[in-house]
Amino acid sequence: MDQSWHRAAYMTLQHLRGRPVGRFIRELRAREQLERGAFRQMIDSELKEQLRYARARVPLYSSGQWAEALSRGDATQLSAWPILDRATVRARGSELLARGLRPGTFYRSSSASTGEPLRIAWNPHGGAWGWANEYRVMLWYGVQPGVRTLLMWGSEHRLQDWVRNTRGFLTTALSPQRLEEAAQYVLHRRPGLVMGLPSALVLLARYIRTNYPDAPEQLVPFAKLGGEQIFPFQRDELQRHFGARTVEFYGCTEVGPIAAQCPAGSMHLLSDNSYIEICRDGEPVPDGEFGDIVATSLSNRAMPLVRCRIGDSGAISPDPCSCGRPYPVLASLIGRAADLFMAADGTKIHGSQLGVGLQKLLASTPLGVIRQVLFQQIDPLHWKVLVESGGGFDAPLAAQLTELVRSNFGRQCDVEIERVSVVPREPSGKFRYYRPPGLRAGGQPPVTVAPDPGRKHEDRLKMV
Ligand SMILES: [Zn+2]
Known part of the structure; x- marks a missing residue:
């Protein structure tokens, strides 16, 4: 038909x-x-x-x-x-x-x-x-x-x-x-x-x-x-x-x-x-x-x-x-204000900055090495980054992810990288690249897109 x-x-x-x-x-x-x-x-x-x-x-x-x-x-x-x-x-x-x-x-x-x-x-x-x-x-x-x-x-x-x-x-x-x-x-x-x-x-x-x-x-x-x-x-x-x-x-x-x-x-x-x-x-x-x-x-x-x-x-x-x-x-x-993160120095920074940085990282990484990433802030000085990888994820890549967090949110941030088989999604099936502290899974999906000067x-x- x-x-x-x-x-x-x-x-x-x-x-x-x-x-x-x-x-x-x-x-x-x-x-x-x-x-x-x-x-x-x-x-x-x-x-x-x-x-x-x-x-x-x-x-x-x-x-x-x-x-x-x-x-x-x-x-x-x-x-x-x-x-x-x-x-x-x-x-x-x-x-x-x-x-x-x-x-x-x-x-x-x-x-x-x-x-x-x-x-x-x-x-x-x-x-x-x-x-x-x-x-x-x-x-x-x-x-x-x-x-x-x-x-x-x-x-x-x-x-x-x-x-x-x-x-x-x-x-x-x-x-x-x-x-x-x-x-x-x-x-x-x-x-x-x-x-x-x-x-x-x-x-x-x-x-x-x-x-x-x-x-x-x-x-x-x-x-x-x-x-x-x-x-x-x-x-x-x-x-x-x-x-x-x-x-x-x-x-x-x-x-x-x-x-x-x-x-x-x-x-x-x-x-x-x-x-x-x-x-x-x-x-x-x-x-x-x-x-x-x-x-x-x-x-x-x-x-x-x-x-x-x-x-x-x-x-x-x-x-x-x-x-x-x-x-x-x-x-x-x-x-939304819910997508703002407190940086180590107390300033508020929008989470979409991470998406902007992620673009550069993905562009230089072989396909499939990083399938999904979730940046979770525990508190202003502690971050956990979940990585779903198809293999080939190594220490230099982990260092780049750490640097992505530190360059946006403060050099003194403690960043833990954890490899997981599947990065969890929201119950709605939607996906977040970053999650502020205290927001449980199932939270409001983020609504912003990172600034793109080329558009x-x-x-x-x-x-x-
Ligand atoms: Zn038009």
């Missing part, structure tokens, strides 16, 4: 489930033809409509600080709304459910470092709109829904995956045997797209290049990345081992897809799906300035989050992208 059969079958299945993904993709493609001013006007009016709906239907927004602020101000103006924190979404989720929910409401949740996981209710149309946004971005690259796809992710939907021509490999159960099966799938079925968690895809790419060095250079045309942070070395390795062009997505559990990379290289805000503000001290800042990312869902009618501070910081570029698409550009992004925009990525 070919790609068009799978595409039609998938769209039909979703349509029957009340999720008209195909129609939404067509709608999104028409909307992206709009000129910037007209597009902005359309989004502004959809935002007002969503705010009216949220005000009328959501119990939390008639209580406490919301009741007070919205009775004073104009509730159709975003600026009248208090900022909503993740902690509130977590603790008062039931009060965020819209009254009069229709059947078909489903939940998505993310793992949490402390306390309750974050659970977000979605109406079927809201969920479908998010998926349509993602498929639409891949169409910018000429990648059609239904293309043969290998997926590496922390969860799976087997029937749905089969219908949409996708072979899933769970990152929570990536045994050597499963890795070999994934390699065989790539080598013999030659998928048009690989997608999923960058750490897992890089592992597979390295595995194939190590064990099947004579495989064609251009193995996979595209790699769609999301779900965890993306480091430049990962992008680099996927290009080198797969010959793949990488397409990056950024999003969160709260509102779904937030931004995606266009063929010109910019991370465009997916404004049809969520309205993004950059705020400092609760007030929006002008384009170009850095602040907290505050997201308002435009599509979710089951749990319409308004002005939710999702925990990342960034800036919106004052300049449009050369590609002409009407969406603003996310110019930079910085991760037009310093981008970072996380996707639900």
Whole structure:
């Protein structure tokens, strides 16, 4: 069965489930033809409509600080709304459910470092709109829904995956045997797209290049990345081992897809799906300035989050992208405070520095020698580095890893290198390259990508 059969079958299945993904993709493609001013006007009016709906239907927004602020101000103006924190979404989720929910409401949740996981209710149309946004971005690259796809992710939907021509490999159960099966799938079925968690895809790419060095250079045309942070070395390795062009997505559990990379290289805000503000001290800042990312869902009618501070910081570029698409550009992004490490001298340094250093080390190390690395900080003066190696890991390499920690976090750091058969993953199947003290396994996945001066925009990525 070919790609068009799978595409039609998938769209039909979703349509029957009340999720008209195909129609939404067509709608999104028409909307992206709009000129910037007209597009902005359309989004502004959809935002007002969503705010009216949220005000009328959501119990939390008639209580406490919301009741007070919205009775004073104009509730159709975003600026009248208090900022909503993740902690509130977590603790008062039931009060965020819209009254009069229709059947078909489903939940998505993310793992949490402390306390309750974050659970977000979605109406079927809201969920479908998010998926349509993602498929639409891949169409910018000429990648059609239904293309043969290998997926590496922390969860799976087997029937749905089969219908949409996708072979899933769970990152929570990536045994050597499963890795070999994934390699065989790539080598013999030659998928048009690989997608999923960058750490897992890089592992597979390295595995194939190590064990099947004579495989064609251009193995996979595209790699769609999301779900965890993306480091430049990962992008680099996927290009080198797969010959793949990488397409990056950024999003969160709260509102779904937030931004995606266009063929010109910019991370465009997916404004049809969520309205993004950059705020400092609760007030929006002008384009170009850095602040907290505050997201308002435009599509979710089951749990319409308004002005939710999702925990990342960034800036919106004052300049449009050369590609002409009407969406603003996310110019930079910085991760959560949870990803900050205390250096030996007391300064705070972001863990992504380790990812930057790791790139250089991996580039000069034969393939397969270092399969995975996890830098764990015990306290500001003590680090433990877990290394999963396919053999050939020696003292000079251990010294380089030690140096990587010391050059970033202080010369007096005590660094213990431990070789392990498998570097543990989070229960979600996601992978961290570094773990701050006190964060147990299953903690929040990191969200930042290391700065890459070679790119037009310093981008970072996380996707639900
Ligand atoms: Zn663009």
